[in-house]
Amino acid sequence: MTAPDEELQRGISLHRAGELAKARHVYEQILRRHPRHSGALHLSGVIASQTGNAQLAVQLIWRAIEVNPANGAAYCDLGSAFKQLNHLPGALASYERAIVLDGGLADAHSNRGTVLSELQRFDEALASLDRALALRPNFAAACLNRAHVLKALNRADAALEACDRAIAISPGFAEAHFNKGNLLMSARRWEEALASFGNALAIRPNYLEALLNRGIVLKELGRTHDALASLESAIAVDGRCAEALSNRGVLQRELGQYAQSLESFEQALAVKPQYPQAYCNKGNTLKALNRFDAALACYERALELQHDYPEAHSSRGVALTEMRRFEEAFASFDTAIALKPDYAEAYLNRAMASLTLGRFSSGWLDYEWRRRCADVTADPASARFTPAWRGDESLSGRTILLWWEQGLGDTLQFCRYVPLLKSMGATVILEVQPQLAGLLADLPADVVAKPGDAIPHYDYHCPLMSLPLACKTELSNIPYPGRYLRGDPARIAQWRASLGADARPRVGLVWSGSRAHRNDHNRSISLSLLLQFLPPEMQYLSLQTEVRDADRATLQQRPDIVDCGAQFGDFRDTAALCECLDLVITVDTSVAHLSSALGQQTWVLLPFTSDWRWLLDRQDSPWYQSITLYRQERLGDWTGALTRLREDLLQKFS
Numbered sequence: 001m002t003a004p005d006e007e008l009q010r011g012i013s014l015h016r017a018g019e020l021a022k023a024r025h026v027y028e029q030i031l032r033r034h035p036r037h038s039g040a041l042h043l044s045g046v047i048a049s050q051t052g053n054a055q056l057a058v059q060l061i062w063r064a065i066e067v068n069p070a071n072g073a074a075y076c077d078l079g080s081a082f083k084q085l086n087h088l089p090g091a092l093a094s095y096e097r098a099i100v101l102d103g104g105l106a107d108a109h110s111n112r113g114t115v116l117s118e119l120q121r122f123d124e125a126l127a128s129l130d131r132a133l134a135l136r137p138n139f140a141a142a143c144l145n146r147a148h149v150l151k152a153l154n155r156a157d158a159a160l161e162a163c164d165r166a167i168a169i170s171p172g173f174a175e176a177h178f179n180k181g182n183l184l185m186s187a188r189r190w191e192e193a194l195a196s197f198g199n200a201l202a203i204r205p206n207y208l209e210a211l212l213n214r215g216i217v218l219k220e221l222g223r224t225h226d227a228l229a230s231l232e233s234a235i236a237v238d239g240r241c242a243e244a245l246s247n248r249g250v251l252q253r254e255l256g257q258y259a260q261s262l263e264s265f266e267q268a269l270a271v272k273p274q275y276p277q278a279y280c281n282k283g284n285t286l287k288a289l290n291r292f293d294a295a296l297a298c299y300e301r302a303l304e305l306q307h308d309y310p311e312a313h314s315s316r317g318v319a320l321t322e323m324r325r326f327e328e329a330f331a332s333f334d335t336a337i338a339l340k341p342d343y344a345e346a347y348l349n350r351a352m353a354s355l356t357l358g359r360f361s362s363g364w365l366d367y368e369w370r371r372r373c374a375d376v377t378a379d380p381a382s383a384r385f386t387p388a389w390r391g392d393e394s395l396s397g398r399t400i401l402l403w404w405e406q407g408l409g410d411t412l413q414f415c416r417y418v419p420l421l422k423s424m425g426a427t428v429i430l431e432v433q434p435q436l437a438g439l440l441a442d443l444p445a446d447v448v449a450k451p452g453d454a455i456p457h458y459d460y461h462c463p464l465m466s467l468p469l470a471c472k473t474e475l476s477n478i479p480y481p482g483r484y485l486r487g488d489p490a491r492i493a494q495w496r497a498s499l500g501a502d503a504r505p506r507v508g509l510v511w512s513g514s515r516a517h518r519n520d521h522n523r524s525i526s527l528s529l530l531l532q533f534l535p536p537e538m539q540y541l542s543l544q545t546e547v548r549d550a551d552r553a554t555l556q557q558r559p560d561i562v563d564c565g566a567q568f569g570d571f572r573d574t575a576a577l578c579e580c581l582d583l584v585i586t587v588d589t590s591v592a593h594l595s596s597a598l599g600q601q602t603w604v605l606l607p608f609t610s611d612w613r614w615l616l617d618r619q620d621s622p623w624y625q626s627i628t629l630y631r632q633e634r635l636g637d638w639t640g641a642l643t644r645l646r647e648d649l650l651q652k653f654s
Helices: 003-016 020-033 038-050 054-067 072-084 088-101 106-118 122-135 140-152 156-169 174-186 190-203 208-220 224-237 242-254 258-271 276-288 292-305 310-322 326-339 344-356 360-372 381-385 408-414 417-423 434-440 464-470 489-499 527-531 549-557 571-579 590-597 639-652
Strands: 399-403 427-431 447-449 460-463 506-510 539-542 583-587 602-606 627-631
Touching: 003 020, 003 038, 020 038, 038 054, 038 072, 054 072, 072 088, 072 106, 088 106, 106 122, 106 140, 122 140, 140 156, 140 174, 156 174, 174 190, 174 208, 190 208, 208 224, 208 242, 224 242, 242 258, 242 276, 258 276, 276 292, 276 310, 292 310, 310 326, 310 344, 326 344, 344 360, 360 464, 399 417, 399 464, 408 434, 408 464, 408 590, 417 427, 417 464, 434 447, 434 571, 460 464, 489 571, 506 590, 527 549, 571 590, 583 590, 583 639, 590 602, 602 639, 627 639
Parallel strands: 399 427, 399 460, 427 447, 506 539, 506 583, 583 602, 602 627
Antiparallel strands: none
């Protein structure tokens, strides 16, 4: 062996051991004495590529090829340098020349497949990767590249198998675990995806992309605090990761940490000023704060940066809806849907705007897209095997399952359709939340069941909130706007005895709803504020089942207010007490629907931007004859609504 070759072998040993600086020094020493040494030129180029200097790598490897044009391995490494420079035609030509010179180079076949994939020539890419694996069956990187191609070909199951094969070959292959997690995440198999990202992070704890995607999965699993911790770990790895900063802002908004959320978006935009997703996310936080003009400006900026951004168009439409600029909102929703025809949230947002305006025909149709949104309640298991009733099929002599899907108030509002379906000749099975099963047992349903109960055979199913579409409901034909529920006579008698004789008018109060409701910060008010506007001449009874700490302190200072909520077992107790009252005053909660469905006089306090079912600017409701609506005149200001309510109270009971 000649002296240069001995030196080259020493350099190769250092190179394989990861001692790149020492190996480069050896190659440079050889080249000082032998400037045209092909091996030293080639391997110096490989080190340049490995240390991020792809331009130098191309120059050095090309000089090696000029000396030895038959070196297939050099062409393969030249292709990798070109790929680093994102010069895909040069990379592809280099890999193909390598294969001509040495058809047994599995790396060249695999790398060619990767470039073909980036060029979206997926079938050719797959063939190239299959050839690489035929040459080297335990080639884990080729398995992973094959998974990428199969995913692009919409062959998700085969892509998962390819990831599993890569992991079986190399259990410590962090990228294979990560990509398996991505595939599982796309399939919404959240728990399995979480496990795969966990495996990747066990191998490489500072794997930034795995920390990011683990945060996304944890958010989908409802583990918001854990998701936030994962993003904090990502930011600890790279404090200038704009995606991590923006995603953190999204989670902080969901936790009600609005100031921190806005700060996270500002940090993301400081790192990446032209980041449309961060602008859109910032707009969503501003919208949650009712800062609609500022939110709109963020959406506009996001769309300047990326016009074909359906989420920004849809969010812009929501802000415009809140600002009552409805025609502009519809244009935004239409654009979002044109860009992304299966965008369920945009259809749902358009439905909300249509229903608010009383445009029921188009609104109910768009409202069906709620079933494809991420947070929808799942169908009963048995309903998956039965056709859905769309309103066109005769129900005479047929059995239909009606099932709940959203909140208690929604079930109370739409159970009114049970008598209508009975009049069509149907046998009706009604599945509702456990809290409502006893109360709704008096409806003319043949069976009232709770989730988990055995359900008899049925011919059709329909979620309760699809009944308006199926029954072609318009403002003019809403069924049973009067009383359609009744309290239990025995419980009513118990409440009357418990309350005793009192000549004063009895008024029930509900001032707050569930904190989990997305609009709770707008719809709920404090008890102390409400009491400032209530005249003392009445007997007030609290119907609250959940009392917040500040309101509990107010209740303790007002022994004249009868606290009844703690005595409620289920909605039968609430209904029976409502039957004993002269009036119910409530914010927009399930009690508003319960009291109105009982035919009781019900006054509802609504925020400036209210739910679609209360329509726009009306004091009455076509859904309930006994209801009166008191709306905020200005965003966040209850003074006008409460003043009118006080005046009406004094007049009603004068």
